[in-house]
Structures are given as structure tokens and as C-alpha cells.
Amino acid sequence: MTEALIETAESAAPPADAHKLPKLHGQTLEKMPEDLYIPPDALEVFLDAFEGPLDLLLYLIRRQNLNILDIPVLKITQQYIQYINLMHELRLELAAEYLVMAALLAEIKSRILLPRPPPDEEEQGDPRMELVRRLQEYERFKTAGEGMETLPRVGRDLFIAQARPELIPVSAKLAAPSLRDLLMAFRDVMQRSDLFSRHQVSREPLSVRERMSHVLSRLHEGARSFQDLVDPEEGRAGVVVCFLAILELAKSELICIVQDQPFEPVLIDVARPQATAVENEND
């Protein structure tokens, strides 16, 4: 994969475009560090593939088929720091953890390059030991996580067999759903049907919808006047909701509004199949 990336980079970046090449310490990186170059726009994606600095380090080690215990600390440290510098130069936002690790690696590196520290300092613990311990510990759980992902899982590899009798003598009431469950179910179904995107964003008072149901069921007992359908105790808001519900029902042709004679009371009734007659008239 890395080879392919280098090829693309070469063909896409002729010498004239040298200013587009990433810069490190103010100098154009004309020669990419060996086996390291990744096109700038791929860097972010590249970093996303890692679960953090430990994961990136493990990748650098494993890519060279090295045992954790045999890490050439210096080499890995340099590679890691180069990644970080490159991303920094490209102004990619880096999680703080990556920078903390860079600092730790730099410290390790300086300890390797500088003369051996006096013995009393060594008692504080070798930072390489600590790093290798952390890498090992992380790798155990990374591996364990990968292993668990492959375990057969209900809903993916296993399905529960379900069969019920046609009729179950009911003696216990169904428990009410929690509001959370209800809303999550609604969210799911709307997302599946993609109605979210098509639906108007304006807020439709649900009480209008509820009142539509209410009005409709009242009308089944017979036609009513508007006054019959309004409960004055509900106040202005209630009257408005009721009126909106009636308009909405009329619009959906679920009810009809009739006035037999001028000045007669306006009656509201459920839509009757005579609707076809009206259509004929319109013809």
C-alpha cells in the first residue's frame, strides 16, 4: 500500500509543484523519510485508523515484524516523531495524547543518545521499560477486543427462535413503554423511512393531531356544530387547537363542513361516501 502511495505522490507532484510538498522545519521534504510518506490528504484518514498513540506505535513496530521486546527504540521513536511533526506542519489537529507520547519518546531518545545517567536516577524507572510495558498491556486488550468481535453474536450470527401460541390467555397487563423507548422507536422508524428529510421542520402542535382524533370520534355519534366540539373550559388555546384540528381534518377530507341554508348553524360531519357525487358535479 505504501508503495502505491509513493507512486501517486510522485506523479502528482512534479518539481514545479515543489511548494505543495509538505515542509518540515521550514524545509521542503524533497526526500520522504523511508517508508513513511503518506499524501497529506490521506494523513487524517491514516490517523483515524488508529486508536491512539499506542496503537500507532504498535503499528510501526508490527510493520517491521518486530517483537515488542526487541524494539529498536531509537528508530521507532524517530518514525513516530516524524509522523507527528508532519501532521503538525500540515496543521492537522492532533489529539493531545499523540503529543504527550511524542514528548515521552523524545525523552527516551535523549536518554539513549546521551551518556548513561547516574545510577540513582535509574531507580526512577527506565522510561523504555514503562513504554514497553504499556505497549504490551495495550496490545493484550487490542487482541482481546478483536477476538471478542469475532465471537458469534446475537442479532448478527445468532437469532433467537420465537414462536408463540396464537392466543395467550392474558392475565398480566403489558407494561407501559418508557418515553425513551417510544421516542427511540419513532426515531428509528423515521430514519428508516427518511421522512425526517422530507418532513417540514416547523413545529406542528401534536395536540392538534390528538384533537383531530378526538373530533373524529365525536362526529361518529352524529354531526356537531363547532360550538359542540369546543370545551370553553379549555380557554382560547383550546378553541384554537380545536379549530385547527377541524381545518386539518377538512383538508384531509376526513370530515365535511356543511351549511344547509344561509344563517343556519354550520355543521361538521364525518365525510360520507357521497364525496363521489361532489366530484361528479365538478365534472
Next chain:
Amino acid sequence: MTETIEAAELMAAENPVDESRYDKLERILEALLLASELPLSVEQLHRLLASDLGVGKGDIRQALENLARHMQGRAAELQEVASGYRIQVRQEYAEWVSRLWQEKPPRLSRALMETLALICYRQPITRGEIEEVRGVALSPNIIRTLLERGWIREVGQKEVPGRPSLFGTTHQLLDDLNLKSLDDLPALPDIKDLEALEATLSRHEGKTADAGPADVAAAADPVAAGAAAPEATLH
């Protein structure tokens, strides 16, 4: 990893005796029917299996017949209903099964929850309209269960061919959900936004918990506090 039964394997056995071919088809059908929430029609089964197994509807019918025969003497049976076939526990065991419900009321199925949610938000609504949004046929049991539980009621009929029933919600449902009015349900845009939804829910849960320790926990939880920001969208 999974030992899938390959179509090729199934076809290979076609020649001398069709027995083993039917056996496998029968077991695949059994698996599908046991896992499906809804009855499955021969057409549906054919659609699911035809291209990989190269079976015709006749093969499926034959395998279903075999399945029914093999289930004799078991606790469940294959039953054909209006919308297709299903495997159901024999009625003679219904009394035993009902004890499960006495111990613990059954969980509400996803299909039931979605149906109820659609009736809340889209009432008055017909069964057909619910099916259209959910994209699957609605089991008659669901509407029946919701009606029996007193959460929905028939509020009229739609004046379209067939005059289907229109369903709406009841006061009982509001009571059971601890709501004063349906307006207390979050608006559509807020449901879309998971953070706004969490904020609304934690406010509601706080209310119903009657300012118990749950409220304190919610306030201390930075996630809940952060999610409270889009509150403005509710007004």
C-alpha cells in the same frame, strides 16, 4: 467462520434422490420462520431464496409440507395464516406460556413500539399508512394488542376505497407515559437531533423521578449538561 450451506452444495444433491435437497430447504425455511417476527408468504420466501438456491415456489411448498409433518409431536406447529406461514406454539400449551407473562410482562416488540410511536405523531392514521412508513406489513396482533391495552382507539374511517379505520391515541396512553398532553412529546426536529432528544428525556425523567437523586446525578453528568444547550430549539 460460519458454515453456510452453499447453493452449489444444495444443487449438487439434486439428481438421484431429492430428499437431502428438500431436507436442507426445509431447515432453511424452519430457520427463517423461527427468526421472523411476521408470517412469511411463499412469495417472500421465494424472493429470499430463489436466486441462491434455484428453488421454485413448488419446491418451497413441498418443503413447507415436509416441515409441518416433521413438527408433529413437537410443541410448535406450522400454521398458514392470511399473510403467510408462521411457526406457533400449539394452543394446548398456551396456558403454560401465559405463566411467563404472569411472572414478567412481555417486553414490547420493536414493531409494536414503532406502530405506537407513529400513531402518536401521525394520528389519525390508517394501518396502510403505518405500513407505508415502516415498509413492512403490520401484524394484526399489534393493532389488537394496542386496542386491548387501551392505548389507541378507532377514531373514524378514511373515505378511501375500503374505508380503513383511522387510529388515534387515548388518555390512557398519556397517563401511562406520564404526560399531560401529547404536546409534551418532543417535536420532530428534536428527535432527529440525538443531543436535543437526550436533553428532553433527561428533563422528563427528572420530572417523573420527582427530583430524586437521579436529578443530582444528571446535573453532575457533564454529558447531560452539555446536551442541555440545544434546549432553545424547543421553544
Next chain:
Amino acid sequence: MTETIEAAELMAAENPVDESRYDKLERILEALLLASELPLSVEQLHRLLASDLGVGKGDIRQALENLARHMQGRAAELQEVASGYRIQVRQEYAEWVSRLWQEKPPRLSRALMETLALICYRQPITRGEIEEVRGVALSPNIIRTLLERGWIREVGQKEVPGRPSLFGTTHQLLDDLNLKSLDDLPALPDIKDLEALEATLSRHEGKTADAGPADVAAAADPVAAGAAAPEATLH
């Protein structure tokens, strides 16, 4: 209306051969397991049946064994998981069954699986301890997703400043992973002996001095590159 199998009838057959008695118990168990959404433990089954059938837990275990045997060759199997027994479609039919749903279950992220593995093997564990091992901050979504799935739960608080929550796994997780107990999880890979590690490191010190060709290529001036790094991080 329903032809319930009476306890009396069941008891009557007790004497000469126990065969038919076990047969009926087996079928009742099959009916219960098929109808239940959740696994049922021997204790639960015993509670449901003991008073009417006069069966002991041993009888139930025996009948379950018979049931498992009778399901051999069928599309479903009896499986024991953490919270009890359930009847599930055999894994070899999963590919066929998953066709019933258009959407595939979402893939679980590596971050989520690593976190889950840590909670499995290191429970009770705090968020901070998880972050320490993984070397990165934990997205709040991960814990929330795991809690919502019912795979983990808060099992207490650690008595350190801030009293962070301690998380542990649930029966639900084991059920969903088809496991009876946490012991059924594969063993955590061993960590290398730290003394051997120290030895290797000191052996290495000599080698690192003469940098290999890769090192040379990596940076023209390794000291400058190395020194620049922490500086950059401070901005």
C-alpha cells in the same frame, strides 16, 4: 376451550415408565422457551412448573437434555447461556436469516471492542483506568452505547477523589455472545516477563548506538528532529 395438559394427567403417567412423563415435560419446556423472549433458567422453569407438575429441578434438567437431543438435525438448537436456556437458530443458517432484514447490524468500532474487552477482563474498572491502558481519552458515546445495549453496568464507585463509576459486565453481554460465563472468554494473552524485558533492553543499548540504514534515511539530523518535537507540542 384450550386443551391444557393437566397436571393430573401428567402425574398419572408417572408410575410404569417415566418416558411419557418426560416427553410432556419436554414439550412444555419447548413451548416456554420458544415463547420467551429471554433465556429461562432452570430455577425460573422450576418455579413456573413445580407446583402444577410436581417436577424437581433434576427432572427439568433431564427433560432439557432430551429436548437438546431431539433438536439435533433441526434448524434450531437448545443453548445454555449466562441467564439460562434458550432456543436459537443454528449459526450455519445465520446468512439466510439475516436476509429478512435489509439493514445489517452496525459494526462495532475497535474503540468499543477494546473498551469492552477491558471491562470484561479487568472489571470492576473506571473510565480513567480504561483510558490509561488505551492511551487515549474515551468518547462518552462508547460507555453510553455499552450501557444502552445492557452489556455493562455501573457496579459501584471507586473510593478515590471524584468517586468515579466502576463498570462491570452483565448477563446480557454473555447471553448476546453465546457464553455461559466470563470464563468462557478466551484467555487474555500473556504479558512478557518484565525481567526478561529489562535484560533485552540493556542488551539493546549497545546496538542502538550504531544506527541502521533506516535510521539514517529517517532524518538527516536525528538530534535536531528529536529536540524539535517536544517544542512543537507546547504551542
